[in-house]
Amino acid sequence: MRKWTLAVLMAILLVSIPVASANASSLPPTFVSVVLDGKKIWFPDAQAYIDANQRTLVPVRFVAESLGAKVGWEGKSRTVPISRDGQDISLAIGSATAIVNGKQIELDTQAVMTGGRTFVPLRFVSEVLGAEVKWEGKTATVLIQTKELSEADTDEWGRLIRKTNLPKNAADYPYILADLPNEMYELAYPYSEPTDRRVTAKLYSNVPEFTKANIDIWMGRLKAFGGLWLNVDYRSIDDAWAQAVFATKMQNSNAELKYIRKYVDWVKSNKIQVAGYLEPEPSLIYKDGFGSYHMRVKFRLKFISFDKQERLIYDEWFPQNARFEKNVWYEGYSDIKMTTNVGGDWGSTLKVSPTASLFNNQTISKVE
CATH class of the missing domain: 3.30.457.10 (Copper amine oxidase-like, N-terminal domain)
Structure with a gap:
């Protein structure tokens, strides 16, 4: 290189x-x-x-x-x-x-x-x-x-593949990455209809849309969404934020934009500040039985400021009984739902689902 x-x-x-x-x-x-x-x-x-x-x-x-x-x-x-x-x-x-x-x-x-x-x-x-x-x-x-890496030892994204200490469900994936723990692979799949669900290994081998070019697009959209989703500040948030979030999602109408704008108003009135990030993993994608795909991510976030512990992020599954501490980092894994309304060659059209949630299928714990 x-x-x-x-x-x-x-x-x-x-x-x-x-x-x-x-x-x-x-x-x-x-x-x-x-x-x-x-x-x-x-x-x-x-x-x-x-x-x-x-x-x-x-x-x-x-x-x-x-x-x-x-x-x-x-x-x-x-x-x-x-x-x-x-x-x-x-x-x-x-x-x-x-x-x-x-x-x-x-x-x-x-x-x-x-x-x-x-x-x-x-x-x-x-x-x-x-x-x-x-x-x-x-x-x-x-x-x-800093050193040459063999193509046989890396995936298409330059990540090292490991062959030892594999997760229990290693056969579900095309390969196992060296820098991911087994617990990330062994997280339960989102609820789905068993007759039409597909694990990552089957998607990579049987679905023509699963190319690096397409997955790069999906990851880019998901990272852009995560950067907005997990970073809000009542002192600066405005309609540009609402429109940017809306642009990353799969929509048939402008209905959700109204809900995002209501959340912006809530951020301001509740004095919400959140900082965080998510990292999508291209080899951890799952298809549920209802036509949606879920990309697994590692996330980390911190709730800096709020008056009430309600809807601290734009997420309909945000826990109602949340007891997050302020200025404490939390991290975990989650499956973020992605959808398309295009048939045929849909590869470039997959976007974040309107019902995507950080809390629907996740693990989360306080960073010690």
Whole structure:
């Protein structure tokens, strides 16, 4: 894999990532997945994202430590010292210059601090930390590589496949990923009619719409939906958010847009702030017996602010007896329903279902 230049990366970003034109600053940023040497980095809180200037920013501590570096913090100077393979690196918040063994390296944008974490431009990973970088625009994924991976050992998305310690239902899937625990595979399937349900292995082998090109589209829509769905702020939410959520979903009319707008009003009056993300897994898709598909996701979310514990996210299955603590991270797995109203070659048309829920079929627990 060759190293991609900054110009190429930015050109792909501009072409591949949809950006809301109306009042875009009120919308959450596009969150980015990061895969390092075939394994997804599961960030504990701060997520990589694309900023308003279409530059990809990654949390430097988690990426650098995953590459074997030691990362510190000097509060007085607001500087991040990094040491790796005989290199001494210094990066100051608000600066677009990295110092590597006394030599200056100019970056395309400055390091920023968000939510108590330091974010650096993607160029920092390639030019300062020396890793090769590839960008997958349709799924908003950064592939970072420090070693060659065999195609036989990875799936089409560059993820490592494992052959040992398999889940009990391994035969239901085309392969098992190295960076996913068995509990994610063994989560019960959503309720369905047994005569017409299909597990992932059968979908991949028998349904022509199950191509990488189509699944990339589905994941892109689901990630865009999740980025909006799990990130709301009563201080900035507006109709642009409502329309952006509506655009990710399969609709026959504008009826649901009215309900989304009512939720926006509720967010404002209930002073709701929620932060979170979800990561769709392309090899974990299930067809129920009623014509819908369910893509399994890993999610993490935090309820920062609210007056009443009611409808904290736009979800008709939001538990009525919810007792979520404020400013505590929760995580789990869920099956998100996706549907289409197109017959024949429906592959590119699958969208998030109007009845999609984080809580209909899930596991969730407080992060300790």
